[in-house]
Amino acid sequence: MTKITLNGTERAFDQDPAMPLLWAIRDLAGLNGTKYGCGVGLCGACTVHVDGKAERSCMLTLGDVEGASVTTIEGLDPDGNHPVQIAWRDLNVPQCGFCQTGQIMQAASLLTENPKPSDEEILTSMAGNVCRCGCYQRIVNAVRLASTGS
Numbered sequence: 504m505t506k507i508t509l510n511g512t513e514r515a516f517d518q519d520p521a522m523p524l525l526w527a528i529r530d531l532a533g534l535n536g537t538k539y540g541c542g543v544g545l546c547g548a549c550t551v552h553v554d555g556k557a558e559r560s561c562m563l564t565l566g567d568v569e570g571a572s573v574t575t576i577e578g579l580d581p582d583g584n585h586p587v588q589i590a591w592r593d594l595n596v597p598q599c600g601f602c603q604t605g606q607i608m609q610a611a612s613l614l615t616e617n618p619k620p621s622d623e624e625i626l627t628s629m630a631g632n633v634c635r636c637g638c639y640q641r642i643v644n645a646v647r648l649a650s651t652g653s
Contacts, residue, residue: 510578520566547632
């Protein structure tokens with residue numbers, strides 16, 4: 504039995520501890536905002552927060568996060584009004600939208616660690632998240648907007 508706190512609620516998973524966290528989130532918890540992209544931690548579509556830090560859920564197992572606090576896009580803000588989510592909407596960032604939950608989770612983690620990042624720091628932090636539509640400039644603009652609040 505693996506116990507984690509998922510979006511603020513303690514959950515117990517009676518699965519093999521080697522099960523990828525991504526599948527536990529999607530298939531067992533029914534939270535489909537976290538996306539499967541590459542399966543090898545390179546694209547960032549599956550980004551969640553583990554104890555407040557951005558992590559690739561496809562690269563972690565349930566056993567890896569035993570006792571940890573895991574936050575998905577659904578738990579970032581109950582009403583979808585985290586400053587990053589607001590900036591994403593205000594600037595109409597997504598095109599297809601597939602990567603955007605991972606992008607938002609990565610950006611939110613960055614702003615927790617560094618509330619006023621430079622453009623270079625934004626680019627460095629977001630570099631591991633792939634957007635096939637090429638919305639990178641809008642992503643940087645949204646992270647900048649969320650960091651300034653204006």
